[in-house]
Amino acid sequence: MSKVVEISPTTRHEGHSKLVLKVNDEGIIERGDWLSITPVRGVEKLAIGKTYEQVPKIASRVCGICPIAHTLAATEAMEASMGVEIPDDAYLLRIILQCANRLHSHALHDILALPDMYLPGTDSKINPFSPEEPVRSVAKRIQTLRMIGQTIGEIAGGEAVHPSNPRVGGMYKNITPRARTKIYDLAKQALPLAREQMEFMIAVFENYAKRDWAEMCGREVAIPKDLGFHQQGYMATDPCYGSSSLDEHPTWDPARWLEVRPWDWYMGEEEITLEDPAYPVGGTTKAGGKAWPQMQACTGVPLYDGQPVEVGPRARLAMYRNYDRKGAIGLNIAREMEYMDSVYKMIEAADALNTSGSVVADVIPQGDGTIGWAANEAPRGADVHLAKVRNGKVEWFSMLVPTTWNFPTCSRALTGAPWELAEVIVRAYDPCVSCATHMIVLDEDNRLVAQKLLE
Amino acid sequence: MEYLGQYKAVYKAKAGCEDILSKAQDGGIVTAMFAYALETGIIDGAIVAGPGEEAYKPEPMIATTVDELLAARGTKYSISPNMALIKEATRSYGLDKIGIVGTPCQIQAVRKAQLYPIGMRDVPDKIALALGIFCMENFPYQGLYQMVEDHCATKIDNVTKMDIGKGKFSVYTERGVNAQIPLKVTHKYEQPGCHVCLDYVANLADISTGSVGTPDGWSTVFVRSAAGEAAFNKAVDAGWIIAESMDGVKPGLELVTKLATEKITKNQKYIEHRAHAEHEALKPLRNPYI
Numbered sequence: 001m002s003k004v005v006e007i008s009p010t011t012r013h014e015g016h017s018k019l020v021l022k023v024n025d026e027g028i029i030e031r032g033d034w035l036s037i038t039p040v041r042g043v044e045k046l047a048i049g050k051t052y053e054q055v056p057k058i059a060s061r062v063c064g065i066c067p068i069a070h071t072l073a074a075t076e077a078m079e080a081s082m083g084v085e086i087p088d089d090a091y092l093l094r095i096i097l098q099c100a101n102r103l104h105s106h107a108l109h110d111i112l113a114l115p116d117m118y119l120p121g122t123d124s125k126i127n128p129f130s131p132e133e134p135v136r137s138v139a140k141r142i143q144t145l146r147m148i149g150q151t152i153g154e155i156a157g158g159e160a161v162h163p164s165n166p167r168v169g170g171m172y173k174n175i176t177p178r179a180r181t182k183i184y185d186l187a188k189q190a191l192p193l194a195r196e197q198m199e200f201m202i203a204v205f206e207n208y209a210k211r212d213w214a215e216m217c218g219r220e221v222a223i224p225k226d227l228g229f230h231q232q233g234y235m236a237t238d239p240c241y242g243s244s245s246l247d248e249h250p251t252w253d254p255a256r257w258l259e260v261r262p263w264d265w266y267m268g269e270e271e272i273t274l275e276d277p278a279y280p281v282g283g284t285t286k287a288g289g290k291a292w293p294q295m296q297a298c299t300g301v302p303l304y305d306g307q308p309v310e311v312g313p314r315a316r317l318a319m320y321r322n323y324d325r326k327g328a329i330g331l332n333i334a335r336e337m338e339y340m341d342s343v344y345k346m347i348e349a350a351d352a353l354n355t356s357g358s359v360v361a362d363v364i365p366q367g368d369g370t371i372g373w374a375a376n377e378a379p380r381g382a383d384v385h386l387a388k389v390r391n392g393k394v395e396w397f398s399m400l401v402p403t404t405w406n407f408p409t410c411s412r413a414l415t416g417a418p419w420e421l422a423e424v425i426v427r428a429y430d431p432c433v434s435c436a437t438h439m440i441v442l443d444e445d446n447r448l449v450a451q452k453l454l455e
Numbered sequence: 456m457e458y459l460g461q462y463k464a465v466y467k468a469k470a471g472c473e474d475i476l477s478k479a480q481d482g483g484i485v486t487a488m489f490a491y492a493l494e495t496g497i498i499d500g501a502i503v504a505g506p507g508e509e510a511y512k513p514e515p516m517i518a519t520t521v522d523e524l525l526a527a528r529g530t531k532y533s534i535s536p537n538m539a540l541i542k543e544a545t546r547s548y549g550l551d552k553i554g555i556v557g558t559p560c561q562i563q564a565v566r567k568a569q570l571y572p573i574g575m576r577d578v579p580d581k582i583a584l585a586l587g588i589f590c591m592e593n594f595p596y597q598g599l600y601q602m603v604e605d606h607c608a609t610k611i612d613n614v615t616k617m618d619i620g621k622g623k624f625s626v627y628t629e630r631g632v633n634a635q636i637p638l639k640v641t642h643k644y645e646q647p648g649c650h651v652c653l654d655y656v657a658n659l660a661d662i663s664t665g666s667v668g669t670p671d672g673w674s675t676v677f678v679r680s681a682a683g684e685a686a687f688n689k690a691v692d693a694g695w696i697i698a699e700s701m702d703g704v705k706p707g708l709e710l711v712t713k714l715a716t717e718k719i720t721k722n723q724k725y726i727e728h729r730a731h732a733e734h735e736a737l738k739p740l741r742n743p744y745i
């Protein structure tokens with residue numbers, strides 16, 4: 001007989017979500033739904049009628065961990081709709097900003113993921129706040145990497161959280177030679193630290209993969225070898241930056257995208273029949289309560305070729321580097337493997353940057369309502385924004401953010417895991433639930449209208 | 456003392472270098488201190504009031520060379536929003552140790568940003584040297600333009616120096632023409648916001664300087680903070696600044712105190728006036744100090 005257990009809220013990720021899990025007698029998940037319960041803020045609706053300059057600045061506020069992704073994707077969606085080609089040096093500054101944000105974001109996620117993990121060779125879990133070695137040095141290294149990522153982002157992007165420098169047409173300002181030197185120095189400082197951090201984290205994840213059990217709720221819970229495996233495909237648009245409809249060969253295809261309602265994808269109403277007050281910290285939802293994922297999920301369900309897909313570091317490595325490690329640990333390791341590239345890429349871009357080059361397009365047409373899209377490879381995966389701009393005003397705007405893509409995929413990946421480890425799988429996706437929560441638009445027949453707009 | 460703020464020492468001083476003095480407003484203290492601080496790494500750039508598009512219309516700029524500092528010498532009696540660059544200096548300019556010059560109100564803004572950094576991330580710990588200049592009042596550019604072009608009957612593009620002192624607003628040109636008008640003529644052009652200002656000698660700066668109190672070509676200098684003291688003493692030792700005791704200097708601190716007292720008492724009265732309904736708006740007006 002299956003039972004239903006609910007973990008609400010989930011922790012150590014951005015935003016507000018919960019897990020509704022149908023488990024068998026052994027506590028193994030038969031069907032799991034991971035869903036956003038973050039209130040819809042409706043950025044896409046309120047964007048309508050506003051200027052193309054302000055919408056990317058509002059979109060940035062969707063999330064404070066990856067505001068770079070939303071700023072750049074929204075700005076570039078406007079540029080794609082309006083047909084604006086930005087100067088090379090503006091593009092290079094955007095790349096530096098992009099890599100700086102990825103560096104900080106991945107490092108931040110290490111802090112969130114570590115408490116599930118064990119110090120290799122021991123049975124003690126890692127508390128990143130512990131004043132003891134070796135954890136203390138790891139925490140310091142993470143903070144240094146984040147400081148570097150934030151500082152470089154601030155120099156190239158004007159601000160580390162909600163970058164001020166990007167604008168439709170390029171950037172407001174180029175940087176001075178002194179600022180470029182500072183970027184170099186910081187990136188050089190980051191190189192050995194990023195390598196050490198990557199190696200440390202991979203060792204920690206590999207160690208977890210080899211373990212038979214993890215301590216949860218005061219008992220030993222068996223770790224399956226296929227923890228977090230799923231059969232969904234991957235979607236990525238670039239190993240580092242992204243793509244847009246202005247590209248000669250765009251790497252994302254809106255014709256393959258379809259969005260359905262949570263109604264079509266999530267479980268119906270369920271009664272909670274299993275509770276565990278020992279689940280850290282504060283227990284699971286009390287038995288007798290009701291959960292209704294179909295109604296409660298605050299995201300749409302985007303599909304690519306008719307299926308949910310995984311986006312993020314592993315999707316990028318799988319599509320561009322033949323990476324093939326599956327499961328929660330495979331995803332965590334892929335994320336670590338992106339450290340070095342993000343540092344090297346910003347050094348390359350700083351090298352190529354001409355600090356006296358122009359950073360704003362000479363001509364900025366005001367838009368004729370053409371649809372344009374831009375995909376930004378956010379730390380958590382492809383963040384696709386679509387826009388129609390006419391006479392300087394946004395007519396239509398849609399955001400398909402990484403965690404929205406991952407919600408249904410990760411839900412499927414829960415099957416086969418002990419319910420106590422469901423959050424370990426969720427965290428492997430580095431979820432950003434505020435990002436994921438957006439409005440879905442239905443017509444009279446309850447069909448999604450976004451698809452129609454593209455025709 | 457309370458009208459002059461807290462200070463560790465006060466001097467009669469001027470720059471040790473003729474190049475700086477040639478076009479400095481008074482003793483060239485601001486330019487000399489920043490030049491010394493740049494050369495020795497105390498700062499890696501300074502926010503100054505640079506030349507703008509129109510004559511005597513200042514434009515805030517970040518000077519990272521002595522040449523740029525020299526180009527910004529001299530008083531422009533008009534608003535130069537130097538604080539507008541404070542954050543940008545730490546961003547696209549990549550500065551770590553910022554110098555900034557400003558009127559007392561601008562130095563207040565610097566300190567407020569350091570203690571209450573609202574939207575001022577990374578600014579608080581990057582202020583290395585804040586130099587304040589004495590200030591009785593300031594003028595919007597249109598007002599200044601009218602004072603010069605109409606009241607002084609001088610084309611503003613030809614002006615080489617402006618100066619307020621001894622109750623007069625004076626304008627000098629290359630041809631030596633010197634027009635002077637009594638200050639009471641200029642009152643109506645003052646920036647209204649200056650009438651609630653309770654700081655004359657930049658009380659919150661690391662070092663403040665002005666012309667009042669010392670003879671022409673010299674400046675009155677208050678050394679206030681520990682950082683200001685360290686930088687000033689080193690600049691004196693290195694010969695960038697010549698500093699002498701204020702003892703016996705005429706008109707000296709007596710005049711500075713007198714003017715500071717006048718400014719503060721007058722403006723304090725105006726603030727109280729605003730708080731009462733006899734103000735022409737017929738309702739109490741906001742008081743930023745409470």
Ligand SMILES: Cc1cc2nc3c(=O)[nH]c(=O)nc-3n(C[C@H](O)[C@H](O)[C@H](O)COP(=O)(O)OP(=O)(O)OC[C@H]3O[C@@H](n4cnc5c(N)ncnc54)[C@H](O)[C@@H]3O)c2cc1C
Nearest residue numbers: 479480481482483484485486504529531590591665666667
């Ligand atoms: C509006 C105003 C009112 C003043 N009122 C008095 C007064 O009542 N009594 C008095 O003794 N002194 C007053 N001063 C100060 C005086 O005119 C000199 O600026 C001061 O003595 C410094 O001279 P210096 O030779 O050391 O500076 P310099 O080496 O000539 O350098 C002057 C510095 O001041 C900066 N600066 C110029 N104009 C402005 C501005 N509008 N805002 C901010 N920074 C500016 C320049 O960029 C430059 O860096 C006033 C200055 C201003 C701007």
Ligand code: SF4
Nearest residue numbers: 560590592593649652
């Ligand atoms: S009088 Fe006060 S408010 Fe006006 S410019 Fe001078 S310092 Fe600023």
